[in-house]
Amino acid sequence: MNRIRTASEFSRTVRSGARSGRRNVVLYGSITSGMDPSRFGFIVGKNVGNAVVRNLVKRRLREAAAIALTDNPQGLDIVVRALPASAAAGWPELSVDLDKGLNSVLRRLTARNNAAMEGEDS
Template sequence: MLPMIHRVRTAGDFARTVRSGARSGRRNVVLYAFRTSASDPSRVGFIVGKGVGNAVVRNLVKRRLRHASAEWVAVHPSGFDVVVRALPAAADADWPTLHRDFSGGVAAVLRRLERSDPPGREPMHGEGRSEYREDGR
């Protein structure tokens, strides 16, 4: 199971990861990754639209992807937000295929992120999780 602390939950975090992060596609999934502070827990979010299938099929795909992501979070406990978008082909994929697509996709997207955003770089203004100053701005 993937603990709630390791889940992307807000629309803003989904949007930031998809729009500003690195992307890697596979046959059944597209993965987006965004580097966060090393002190923030790694989080994973899922987008499984109606094109994947009915509610039963969508939930099966989400459960399988959540299990694969829990294994990944155990190895990478901090520093990344990852969004997984399931493609319609995921409805017919078995567990080993989905697991392989997730593992390969997340490895590729993190390599791409490393090339474009090396660790230790100071975030530019506006990057990272939203933080508010004491005066509320």
């Protein structure tokens, strides 16, 4: 899978992107050039649980992201931060939260991009 790996890439996406919070996750997204493949990064801190729980949450989120990647194969960087509630969430709940969060981020990025385009036209 296309992954965000470096701290600078995580920082750029979190600071300059659109944000959407859900019960189990917070998503940050930014638009890259249209030809770059979409990439996902995951932040699962110790507040989520012990190593076993964190890895389970991470695996579930990676699978949900892989499914979402088929709909958005190019032009996005997405950072997913797992919240402590994600430790008790099952696969369906995490998957739905990631999908809804991603849709919200995409709407915000599209609105921001359209507003920037209108500003250039003036």
